Amino acid sequence: MFRFLNAFLALGVLIGGVAVARAQDAPKREIVQISGDLYRFQNKFHYSVFLVTPEGVIATDPINADAAKWLKAEIASRFGKKIRYVIYSHDHVDHSSGGEVFAADGAIVIAHEKAKRTILGEKRPTAVPQITFKRRMTLELGGKTVELRYLGKNHSDNMIVMRFPEERTLFAVDFIPVKTVAFKSFSDAYIPEWIKSLARVERMDFDILAPGHGPLGTKADVTAFREYMTDLTDQVLEQARKGKSLEETKAAVDLSKYSDWGQFEAWGPLNIEGVYQRTQLNRRGN
Numbered sequence: 001m002f003r004f005l006n007a008f009l010a011l012g013v014l015i016g017g018v019a020v021a022r023a024q025d026a027p028k029r030e031i032v033q034i035s036g037d038l039y040r041f042q043n044k045f046h047y048s049v050f051l052v053t054p055e056g057v058i059a060t061d062p063i064n065a066d067a068a069k070w071l072k073a074e075i076a077s078r079f080g081k082k083i084r085y086v087i088y089s090h091d092h093v094d095h096s097s098g099g100e101v102f103a104a105d106g107a108i109v110i111a112h113e114k115a116k117r118t119i120l121g122e123k124r125p126t127a128v129p130q131i132t133f134k135r136r137m138t139l140e141l142g143g144k145t146v147e148l149r150y151l152g153k154n155h156s157d158n159m160i161v162m163r164f165p166e167e168r169t170l171f172a173v174d175f176i177p178v179k180t181v182a183f184k185s186f187s188d189a190y191i192p193e194w195i196k197s198l199a200r201v202e203r204m205d206f207d208i209l210a211p212g213h214g215p216l217g218t219k220a221d222v223t224a225f226r227e228y229m230t231d232l233t234d235q236v237l238e239q240a241r242k243g244k245s246l247e248e249t250k251a252a253v254d255l256s257k258y259s260d261w262g263q264f265e266a267w268g269p270l271n272i273e274g275v276y277q278r279t280q281l282n283r284r285g286n
């Protein structure tokens, strides 16, 4: 009986293990309505949005070629529309890849002018933008509007935000995590300019924040994240100015009021490290 039970338990664990592995392997793809004709597309841990108009669809980050193929087929079957435009939030591969899937059907690709430069320079696996802009651009299709704005450097030097005025929603990727600390140690980031661009987002007119990762938020989440970035940088700078080491800085900085945020334990110390390393670069005059 004992043997049988053990074998049974082992089988149960095995089946459970296989089920868990399958759930992780299968890409979680989903389309959820945000407001009106604006929808959110999820591919595992990445999200983008798309707007359905009588004259076709305005898509945003394709995420990757497989995700883009799935989305194109879903949009065709659910809405009977073609994708007319695709807008990249920034050049990073995990969001911009796969644009060729939409461009092959005639979609026009739009991005910031610096994103085009990086996509070409770094040979990103995606369609090269045909339309670029420097500060702002308004795109109209089928009586609907999306406003594109460059708010300065932040998580990259070519990040734009997309505002859907009728749907009162802002799509902003990678530089405004919702109730989550910043990603690891700020690679490819411009921290003082980042805080300024958050303040610019707070002055924009919208209610719903649709980020590139994690759940939807509101404008209050933008304010909270700007305050986090300000607390983080002010405290790290204070220690660095006193000549404290990284370990001493990590011990002294108190961000406990954000302890209920996502990734606080895992990435919080890396956030401190990322800001601290930059203060050392500045000290050396680079």
Ligand SMILES: [Zn+2]
Pocket: 090, 092, 095, 155, 156, 174
């Ligand atoms: Zn990114």
